[in-house]
Amino acid sequence: MAIFRTDPLSGLKIEKSTENLVRWNLIAAFATLAVGGLLGLLVVLTRWPSVHLLPLDYYYRFLTLHGIDALLAWIIFFEIALVHFTSAAILGVRSYAPWLGWLAFALMLAGGAVINVIVLMGGADIMFTSYVPLKGSPMYYLGVILFAVGALLGFIVFFINIAMAKRDGGFKRTLPLGSFGMLAASIIAVLTLAHGAAIMVPTWLWSMDILGSIDPAAYRLVFWGLGHPSQQINVSAMVAVWYMTSAFVVGGKPVNEKLSRTAFVLYILFINVASEHHLLVDPVLSTWHKIVNTSYMMHLAVLASMIHAFAIPASIEVALRKQGHTRGLFEWLKKAPWGNPAFSGTAISILLFGFLGGTTGVIFGTEQFNIIRHNTIAITGHFHSTVVAGTTLAFMGFTYLLIPFIFRREIIWKGFATIQPWIYGVGVALLSIGMMSAGSFGVPRRHYDITFSGAPFSFTFDPSIDLFLSMMGVGGLLAVAGGVLYICLAFGSIIWGKKIEQ
Amino acid sequence: MPKLDHKDIIEAPGVLVLALIFLAVFVVIWFAHLKWLMDVWGVK
Numbered sequence: 001m002a003i004f005r006t007d008p009l010s011g012l013k014i015e016k017s018t019e020n021l022v023r024w025n026l027i028a029a030f031a032t033l034a035v036g037g038l039l040g041l042l043v044v045l046t047r048w049p050s051v052h053l054l055p056l057d058y059y060y061r062f063l064t065l066h067g068i069d070a071l072l073a074w075i076i077f078f079e080i081a082l083v084h085f086t087s088a089a090i091l092g093v094r095s096y097a098p099w100l101g102w103l104a105f106a107l108m109l110a111g112g113a114v115i116n117v118i119v120l121m122g123g124a125d126i127m128f129t130s131y132v133p134l135k136g137s138p139m140y141y142l143g144v145i146l147f148a149v150g151a152l153l154g155f156i157v158f159f160i161n162i163a164m165a166k167r168d169g170g171f172k173r174t175l176p177l178g179s180f181g182m183l184a185a186s187i188i189a190v191l192t193l194a195h196g197a198a199i200m201v202p203t204w205l206w207s208m209d210i211l212g213s214i215d216p217a218a219y220r221l222v223f224w225g226l227g228h229p230s231q232q233i234n235v236s237a238m239v240a241v242w243y244m245t246s247a248f249v250v251g252g253k254p255v256n257e258k259l260s261r262t263a264f265v266l267y268i269l270f271i272n273v274a275s276e277h278h279l280l281v282d283p284v285l286s287t288w289h290k291i292v293n294t295s296y297m298m299h300l301a302v303l304a305s306m307i308h309a310f311a312i313p314a315s316i317e318v319a320l321r322k323q324g325h326t327r328g329l330f331e332w333l334k335k336a337p338w339g340n341p342a343f344s345g346t347a348i349s350i351l352l353f354g355f356l357g358g359t360t361g362v363i364f365g366t367e368q369f370n371i372i373r374h375n376t377i378a379i380t381g382h383f384h385s386t387v388v389a390g391t392t393l394a395f396m397g398f399t400y401l402l403i404p405f406i407f408r409r410e411i412i413w414k415g416f417a418t419i420q421p422w423i424y425g426v427g428v429a430l431l432s433i434g435m436m437s438a439g440s441f442g443v444p445r446r447h448y449d450i451t452f453s454g455a456p457f458s459f460t461f462d463p464s465i466d467l468f469l470s471m472m473g474v475g476g477l478l479a480v481a482g483g484v485l486y487i488c489l490a491f492g493s494i495i496w497g498k499k500i501e502q
Numbered sequence: 503m504p505k506l507d508h509k510d511i512i513e514a515p516g517v518l519v520l521a522l523i524f525l526a527v528f529v530v531i532w533f534a535h536l537k538w539l540m541d542v543w544g545v546k
Contacts, residue, residue: 255513310521314514321514329516359528372543440542462542 002094005502010248010405017098018088022081022406024105025154026399029077030490032112033392036070037483039063041476044431047377048473049450049466057125059448065119067128071387072147072230073112078395079185079237080104080154085402086179086240087161091170097160100153107150114143127446129223132203132214141204148196148226155189158182177260178247181240184264189233191272195225217284224278231387232271232301236264238349238391239308241398243315245346248401249337250323252315260311266304273297277370294367302362309354341411345397345421352425353390356432357382378439380446381472385432388479393425396486403490409497417489424482430475438468 004013039062045053054062080101088095095101118124124136162183165171175183199222205211243260246252254260276293279285320332337343360382363369373379400417403409411417441462443450452459512518539545 310517313520314517317514317516329519332516333520355524355528440539 004092004094007405007408008500008502010401012089012405013092014089014406015094017101018084018095019406021084021095021098021101021105022089022402025077025081025084026402026406026490027494028105028109028112029074029081029395030487032069032073032077033483034487035116036066036068036074037480037487039066040070041480044473044476044480046448048469048476050470051473052449056448057122060125060127061119061122063446064125064127065116068115068119069112071128073108075234075387075391075395076147076151076154077108079189079233080108080151081402082182082237082240083154083158083186084161085406086182086244087158087165089405090176090179090244091162091165093161093165093168093170095157095161096164097157100160101157104150104153104157107146107153109150111143111145111147111150114139114146118143129227130203131223132206132216132219135207138204138207141200141207145197145200145204148193148200152190152193152197155186155193158186174261177254177257178240178244180261181236181243181264184268185233185236185240187268188229188236188272192226192229192233195222195229199223199226217282220282221279221284225272228278229272231383232267234387234391235271235305236267238353238394239264239305239312241394242308242312242346242350245342245394245398245401246312246315246319249340249343249346250316250319252312252319254311255314255318256311259307263304263307263311266300266307269300270297271301271304273301277365277367277374280367280370280374290367294365294370298362298365302358305354305358309350309358312350339418340400341417341421342397342400344418345393345400345425348421348425349390349394349397352385352393352429352432356429356436357386357390360436361386373439375444376439377443377445378436381432381435381437381439384428384435389425389428389432393421393428396424397421399486399490403493403497404500407494407497408500408502409493410500411489412492412497413489416485420482420485420489422482423485424479427475427478427480427482431472431479432475434468434470434472434475438465438472441465441468443469 002015002017004015006013042054042062043059043066045051046059084095084101115124118137118140124130124140126134126136126140130136130140162170162175162179171179174180199219202211203214203219206214243252243254273293276290276298280290280294316336317332320336325332325335336347338347360378364373364379364382400411403411439445441464443461443465450461
């Protein structure tokens, strides 16, 4: 017999096994963000020419692990926590397969640990993309497969929970919007992780010399069925978090719920083709294929983001106007709860995701622009403004709600919590703009030494890149300060936060 | 049929105005950025 408690802050009915699954996935997320962020600090201090901190081999090693921990592990652990939260707690039902949730968690933890150890031991200095014929230790690929299978099982829990919740009356015709967004994320996740299995299993066999070779073009094609769509899981989950934060903090309801749901369906149908730009110079795909994806399909996914980008602020405005903030056009904006880090985190996330990540995504995803910029640090700037300023910041903001709801603890250091999203947001914005500006001058991404010392031909960039790379470095330091504050606030609140009485 | 007030049609006028302001700013930045890029890349 499942035992539920009614959370006094959110009014949600939460069962113990759901609570524990959300808790442990969040703890793993915080821990991996701490490691990924530390590695990010070392990487940015190396790409900043005035500092150039790490030696060559450690740079590529830490860059590989920064991608794994900050881009995959932190975000996917958080998303699996959201899977349990939105498919059980939001619907007021129990977790129907907690054993599967724990199996998923164990596999992800084991896979993540194996990857970290192998990369730190120097067994896989092959970067996040691990393009063949670069070959890592078989244990690296095994770690990736374990993590991916764990994540896949975690997302399958979502489908089990909503199917059983429908039977038990957890919802009637359709899911609440936050859960619907996570449904879109889970559907994209299954497609994405299937691509991952299709390419990582043969690559693992190749790394053990069981398979003779892996075709590099086939690897790139299938890898980007994993690599880029995994970012679209993040986009769907982030937008779901935006809607939920608006609902929890100001009581926001979508102005037109059908339109918001349609936008999530557009993500499922069209956003995966965004990965096409990784393949623009591959001769195996036809020009028609490239143009139809980069010049037509991509905009249907962008349309979805624009619908959300207007629907969520509109839901906030309508909710605040209902609370009486009706004077003029912008009283609601002035009276919005800017001191609440959950709200400010979401607002900054929407702004930066739209104006830095979204606009540059449209530009860089277009065929002609992409050819010019693809291997420059401008792309790194783009995805830091989507995945970090957008997804990570939205998840940080939502943490300030989840800790009281799920851990039943108050947030400590409320003053610091209020400024944390601002410090982090400004830092990541400077980091991204610095990278994108330097990339416009052709500064390559990933490269250890952009002075090309020891090369047979000399090349120097326009001197203004020093300014932009310094902007990147300062922004990186500021973002790390905001990140450290977030980790301290998260763990500190879980351990020392005042208990919330039921 | 009762006459509709504009507030019944536009539930979030602030967001509409903000969107128009952002659109105008974005168009200005876009063209300024394009001109800058053409200088950087040496486009005649």
